[in-house]
Amino acid sequence: MRSKTPKVLHTVGGRSMLHHVLSLVKQTAASPAMVIVGPHMQQVSDAVAAFDPAMGVRVQETPLGTAHAVLISQPLLDGFKGDVFILYADTPLIQVSTLDRMIAARAEGAQIVVLGFHSDHPTGYGRLLINEDGHLAGIVEQGEATSEQKAITFCNSGVMLIDGSILFELLDQVACDNAKGEYYLTDIIAIARNRQYKSVAIACDETEVLGVNSRSELAQAEAGFQKRMRIAAMDEGATLIEPDSVFFSYDTDLGQDVTILPNVFFGPGVTIDDNVTVKSFSHLEGTTIGQEAQIGPFARLRPGADIGEGARIGNFVEIKKSVVEEGAKINHLTYIGDTFVGAGANIGAGTITCNYDGFDKHETHIGRGAFIGSNNCLVAPVRIADGAYTGAGSVISADVSEGALALTRVAQKEIPGWVAKFKAKRKASES
Numbered sequence: 001m002r003s004k005t006p007k008v009l010h011t012v013g014g015r016s017m018l019h020h021v022l023s024l025v026k027q028t029a030a031s032p033a034m035v036i037v038g039p040h041m042q043q044v045s046d047a048v049a050a051f052d053p054a055m056g057v058r059v060q061e062t063p064l065g066t067a068h069a070v071l072i073s074q075p076l077l078d079g080f081k082g083d084v085f086i087l088y089a090d091t092p093l094i095q096v097s098t099l100d101r102m103i104a105a106r107a108e109g110a111q112i113v114v115l116g117f118h119s120d121h122p123t124g125y126g127r128l129l130i131n132e133d134g135h136l137a138g139i140v141e142q143g144e145a146t147s148e149q150k151a152i153t154f155c156n157s158g159v160m161l162i163d164g165s166i167l168f169e170l171l172d173q174v175a176c177d178n179a180k181g182e183y184y185l186t187d188i189i190a191i192a193r194n195r196q197y198k199s200v201a202i203a204c205d206e207t208e209v210l211g212v213n214s215r216s217e218l219a220q221a222e223a224g225f226q227k228r229m230r231i232a233a234m235d236e237g238a239t240l241i242e243p244d245s246v247f248f249s250y251d252t253d254l255g256q257d258v259t260i261l262p263n264v265f266f267g268p269g270v271t272i273d274d275n276v277t278v279k280s281f282s283h284l285e286g287t288t289i290g291q292e293a294q295i296g297p298f299a300r301l302r303p304g305a306d307i308g309e310g311a312r313i314g315n316f317v318e319i320k321k322s323v324v325e326e327g328a329k330i331n332h333l334t335y336i337g338d339t340f341v342g343a344g345a346n347i348g349a350g351t352i353t354c355n356y357d358g359f360d361k362h363e364t365h366i367g368r369g370a371f372i373g374s375n376n377c378l379v380a381p382v383r384i385a386d387g388a389y390t391g392a393g394s395v396i397s398a399d400v401s402e403g404a405l406a407l408t409r410v411a412q413k414e415i416p417g418w419v420a421k422f423k424a425k426r427k428a429s430e431s
Contacts, residue, residue, distance in 0.1 A: 001213075001218075005043070007213070008089040009043060009044065009047055010218055013229065013250040014267055015249070016047060017089055017090055017091075017212060017221075018047055018048070018051075018089045019047065020092035020093075020250070021088070022052065022055070023051075023250075024094060024095075024096060025087070028085070028096060028099050028100075030085055032056065033052075034057070034076050035055065035057050035058075036058055036070070036072055036073065037057060037058075038063060039061050045057045058072050058073065058075075058076075059072075063182075065176070065180070066182075066186075067174040067182075067183035068182070068183045069185075070167075070171060071171050077167070080165075081164055083161055083162070083163060084163075084167055085099065085160070088159065090211050091211050091212075093209070093210060093221060093225060094115075099161075101202055102159075102161045102202060105161075105200055110135075110199060111162070111199065112160060112161070112192055112200075113161040113199075113200055113202060114199065115157045115159035115202060116155060116203050116204075117157055118154055118203060120153070122150075122152070122155050124142055125142060125156060126140060126186055127139065127142075128154045128156055134200075135198060136201045137190070137193060137199075138186075138190045138193070139189050141178070141186065143179045144179060154201070156186060162188075170192055174187045175187070207220075233246075233252075238254045238255075238258040239257075242263075245263045246264050246266075249266050249268040249285075250268070251268055251269060251270075253272065255272055256275075258278070259276075259277045261280040261296070263280045263281050264281070264282050264296075266284050267285025269303065270284045270285060270287050271288045273291040273309075276289050276290075276293050276295065277294045278295045279296030280296060281297050282296035282297060282298065283300045284300075284305075285302060285303055286302065287302075287303070288306045288307065289301075289307045290311070291309045293308070293312070293313070294313070295307070296313070296314070296315065297314075297315050298316050299314065299316075299319075300318040301313070301319050302319065302321070303320070304321030305319040305320060305324070306324065308324055308325040308327070309327070311324050311326060311327060311330075313331075314330065316332060316334075317330050317333070318335045319335075319336045322338065322339040322340065323340050325340075325341060325342050325343035325345075326343045326344075328342065328344060329345070331347075332349045333349045334348075334349065334351045335351075335352045336351075336353050337353050338363050338364065338380065339363065340363070340364070340365045340366065342386065343369070345367070345369060345372070346371050347372045348371075349374045351375070351378065352376070353380060354377055354379045362380035363380055363381055365382070365384065367384055367387065367388060369387045370384050370385070370386065370387060371388075371389045372390050373389070373391045374392045374393070376390050376392070377394075377396070378390075379395065379397040382400075384400045384406075385403075385404075386403075388402060388405070388406065389404070389406070390406050390407060391407025392409075393407075394406065394407045395408050
């Protein structure tokens, strides 16, 4: 990855690959769960603790292969009789439905279930060897494969489901007499066969088990994730005018009859109610939007923005950590931060809430039905009461009472004939 960030902490859909897989574990209700990490990976251990402090972490101090990594889990699983999933933190796109199919295959009598995929370009992957009974006879790594085996296109993803009562019995028999001198987890298939245990392989789509080892593969994973999210959004009742130009996060939640115009980006934490329109070139994160609201174009809604039913947030409007109640209008060229905007209020173009004094953030309160004139600076903390007006071009630094008009403009002054005199003076100075 050429990065100071551990590979599995790079993000797909606004979430680290590690957290995608840990979420998958949670959805399957698998327990107990443990993450095996390499040495000097404290960032990864901290990320596990941040996701679930109860989840175990053990360090594989010496990289002796995948079988050795699984063996490290033995103190947690010693005596465990349930089924054991083995997953990989750089494979973020596996779906719960696929793991459910593996569980179903296990329930049908196989002691080991391996997740595979068919590939037109299998080079680099282990190959799944299927016998005449349709069972899995073995897995051969690329470096150990014969030319005939290399022609096989059914490949190993690495993901397995194993009867926990035999897992360590099989691992104890794995040797390291291979090209890399490592203990391969894949060797347990042949060992299991010799002991009359049944192994099977089920297939999933190749994109679902894409392993990420480079920035280009990270981009492929992101593309696969976005395609999945776009299809799901449309299937659930949203209209995407140009789907390929809309980008979602892992937790984007859209209601029915939401319309998303081209070139919209959803960061983490966005929830949108029914019948909302989000117009082009808008960027939303950490935001809740009520029914019938209209957002954009060119709107930026930052974390803590809570937009009420039927509100209008227009072009080049930025809102951060603010409540905008139902029917309020903030139509253009405005910054609203740490603010309450009451129902039906109208915020004029060029308005700025001056919420930061260089040390602390302060709140602005704009009452229901208030009217803020264009090009206003509202210097927080300040309170504009219900139904109050402020005049265009004002700097409002004191509270405004209900129904009052506040303005700070100086009286306009006019000097007759000034232009001609000014031009004559300039011409004389240039001569």
